[in-house]
Amino acid sequence: MICANCAKQIDAGAQSCPACGGDPLLGGHYRLDRVVAEDRRGLSYRATRTKDGRLVRARILALPRGSEGDDDRPSAAFPELDHPAFPRLIEHGTVGRKDSWWTVHEHVPGQLLAARLDAEAERCSDRGWLLELIGAVAEALAYLHERDQPIVHGSVSLDTIVVRNDTPCSISLLDVARVSDATLTPATDIRALGLAILALLTGERAILPEVERLRASVGGDDQLTALLGRMLEAGGTPRITSCELREAVIRLHSSRPNPAPSSPRELELRSPPTARTSAKPAPRFMMIEPISPRPGPASLRSARVPGRSQALRRSSVRSPREDVPVMRPEELSRELSQAHHATTALEQRQRKQLNVARGLVVVIAAIITALATYIATTL
The missing domain is CATH 1.10.510.10 (Transferase(Phosphotransferase) domain 1)
Incomplete structure (x- = not known):
């Protein structure tokens, strides 16, 4: 694992960092497993939340000199952003002497x-x-x-x-x-x-x-x-x-x-997405994660040996991996809510268009009646 304070590689499960003496966990409960990306602003890590083993993506960025207040900190300026195309922010905070800012987003393999x-x-x-x-x-x-x-x-x-x-x-x-x-x-x-x-x-x-x-x-x-x-x-x-x-x-x-x-x-x-015609946002995407390899020839040969098939079936029924995407209840609720709002908005637009059309018909009929009356009286 990697110490969140000094970025040194240390033994997994260490209670304190041997190099800096500080808590190696980010925010007290995120273990930094490995670096997955680096850019001019900072480092991105594959991390694990220690209380439940959930995989997340952590990022530590250096704040500009003279930065003051949350408006200068990443992800704090736009707390209202909520779109399925962008990984959801879970938690954020400061590191050490508050000269670095960290964020934790949900992990989406790809x-x-x-x-x-x-x-x-x-x-x-x-x-x-x-x-x-x-x-x-x-x-x-x-x-x-x-x-x-x-x-x-x-x-x-x-x-x-x-x-x-x-x-x-x-x-x-x-x-x-x-x-x-x-x-x-x-x-x-x-x-x-x-x-x-x-x-x-x-x-x-x-x-x-x-x-x-x-x-x-x-x-x-x-x-x-x-x-x-x-x-x-x-x-x-x-x-x-x-x-x-x-x-x-x-x-x-x-x-x-x-x-x-x-x-x-x-x-x-041809596996990637399709451009949608509706206003519903596109689903998510994020950092790459390794995919389990296919069974090799040795595994296939062993599967044909009598007596091993039952054991293989039992071993294949395992609990879901942490990095397998599973739609959580809140995500399903958000999807259903978005669909409901979109349907309601469409019905309202159609109702307004129908009312306008009816009004136009009444106005046109009144104009025709007035013209007919005027022509009849003048003749």
């Missing part, structure tokens, strides 16, 4: 786009999947950008977008987001998403000096290429918004044929 790019080491040929990916991320970003005070994520990249086989993708590191200003606007997130898609299309990470060369190497689907061009527009040109991007992807995706996969590998590559 695969980083960066890991997918490194594993494939080639261009992504499934343009339909790319459209689905763009639509899912655009829907999540629209939730931030369409607020009264637009919020900019500020860290959209291959290293923060995560996909899962059973849900659309998501974006981590929401704790670095801030309100839009002159230096950071929603267009910043759109361009960053464009660079990530360009990297998947070309098989190379898109750094700024190479963007034009990589764009020129992208061919094939004119619609997707044109959409990518709008996402990568230069600073002086109005860039497509997240809402416009979401709607454009829905139109493009609905017009594309969807042939059956020709191989199991192609079916696996």
